[in-house]
Amino acid sequence: MIDFPYIKDIARKTPGKIVMLVVDGLGGLPLPETGQSELETASLPNLDALARRSAAGLTTPVATGITPGSGPGHTALFGYDPVKYLVGRGVLEALGLGVELADGDVAIRCNFCTVDDAGTITDRRAGRIPGEEAESLVDLLRQIEVPGVSLSLHASKGHRFVLVLSGEGLGTDVAETDPGTIGLPAIPAVALSDGSQRSAEAVGAFIAAARDLLSGQPAANMVLARGYSQVPDWPSMVDEYRLSPAAIAAYPMYRGLASVLGMEILSTGETFDVELDTLESAFDRHDFFFIHYKPADAAGEDGDFQAKVLALEELDAHIPRLLALGADALVVAGDHSTPAIAAAHTWHPVPLLVHSALTVGDGVPEFTERACAMGSIGRIPATGVMMLALANAGKLQRFGP
């Protein structure tokens, strides 16, 4: 289940508090011109000072060479094997939009696309149709009704939208209709096993109705469906770790993921400052806090080295507030690397700090990829981070007699 099979037996309830700060896209790579990464370039007096009083290491999010999406990157940090505990694309997209999914609902990631008169796909993304235009097409499709199943539609970015099926006896084992390439017709949404017959029929009926409604639309005249998924029934952090865990994240997707893992979602605002307000005011009520910092990833994805440096410096300025809470274990981790020179998530190991009463004197000179590589934690799978957090907070009993 969780990384260590006896975790439930050795986890114990204590008053100790854990704060896990996840810096999205934390890891970087050197600019060829300077040989220095974003963390090495940024001025981070508070994180560097913390690194000197912390245990440091590097985490491998999934496996060597494997670049994680945000889903696997986060589930791993909470101790769940990201290969085994994989959230479906439809659910993740729905969670990202803040859509509430009930047990049994099937969330489906859909694209607007274009087809020619013969039904052959000519553009799988309908020319990356602008958001406003897509929203009006989603509105148009809201009139579609399918007997026995409730449909709800949610516009996402550009050509993407989410279709949610609600009703009895819905499965997710339905053929994805996107052939993955142009020049082919869409694949029929047939059921791939018995329990998914109703879902397949509903998707088929929806697509047929959508094609009729979109016929003659200049921007997109067809839809493709994939990533059929349901909110998974995973072991909860409450039961596995004997925690009362809470999540503080500005973006819906991270809140959605956290709720799947059993965390209570604390309502918060858009900025890290407001997230810290939320943390301070809820600090007495929980013993584990996941707090999410997004701007480093966004800058990295944009390929903007200087913006990522600034995002890290802005984070650094907030570290004293985090330290002032006096958590028994403070973890600073990242879900994956997003080097500006790659302008994308990558597979590279991610810096990690764990600060507790047992780490003073154990430090590395600064909070960078290279310094953390020399730290006492070494290079570990990201699933080990949660174990270190629990252990440093005194929440894990000895294993075995």
Add this chain to the structure above:
Amino acid sequence: MIDFPYIKDIARKTPGKIVMLVVDGLGGLPLPETGQSELETASLPNLDALARRSAAGLTTPVATGITPGSGPGHTALFGYDPVKYLVGRGVLEALGLGVELADGDVAIRCNFCTVDDAGTITDRRAGRIPGEEAESLVDLLRQIEVPGVSLSLHASKGHRFVLVLSGEGLGTDVAETDPGTIGLPAIPAVALSDGSQRSAEAVGAFIAAARDLLSGQPAANMVLARGYSQVPDWPSMVDEYRLSPAAIAAYPMYRGLASVLGMEILSTGETFDVELDTLESAFDRHDFFFIHYKPADAAGEDGDFQAKVLALEELDAHIPRLLALGADALVVAGDHSTPAIAAAHTWHPVPLLVHSALTVGDGVPEFTERACAMGSIGRIPATGVMMLALANAGKLQRFGP
């Protein structure tokens, strides 16, 4: 199957090219007199300069403390778990001799040995009988015929030869006849499961006939059989990685192994210079190239420190030709260590370089065991090398939403 279970889902076909140079027996150990390893003693201006622009690390071929043969050392570098994907000893010996094996053929590694009048083994290797003498004994055994099964015999080094059975319905689950110690009789070649009855009968008949023919021979009067194996049906690099892979190797065994993994074998010559000619002329036709450099291992096995230093220096002189190709990802790896002071393969981690557009500024000062240990890749199982090669060449999509 391969190191990461979703590899097929995330691998994508791109025009990017990967060159993986495998330096056989690359890793070494310091000479006690100088405290410097072969790599540290050699003058390697090109490899050192490449190291400064590459990501570096160390690979563990199989597991800590485990010394690999050439088979596991190579299969791991191509991403196949070397414990799970183990080529049988008979097949490896046959491939090493350049014997072509058809599907269903059973290759058997045999030894000449000596037995006393009671049939008790007195020398399992017949005094390590010289090659010429063994070859004439192999010739003598070529007259043996077994009904319904074709036999072919191939002399190997010293007391070793390979027996290949061809025919219908042959299995490999036959008792090995070598008891592993002297003072015992040979074990009868009985079938250990139903599908191997025909093989067991053929081996039994061959051994009985061999004993008669060898009776009175001074050097060896009996044979032992083990390592019954067939060419395995493994997942292909073509399907798993969506590559068009090619192998360039002077020695038959490496070509044989590469073909088992789905690589196209390019005909080449005896020297690395000719191997590079082959690489250059085929560069447009494939997107993955395994190119093999043997002399470092041969010198290490001979226990000749200076010869290994020279072999590495000779390799270094060819690095500019390799770089001139402009591969998207260039990997320099080793299948195992062969320190001259050990005069044998050892278990020690092996230096690794990965060079791509994302590694500039990420380097280590030189290409040695100690410098690579400080590199950004860290110490990884050798099965991760293929993932890094694919990732650095842009051939792996993100895992999970």
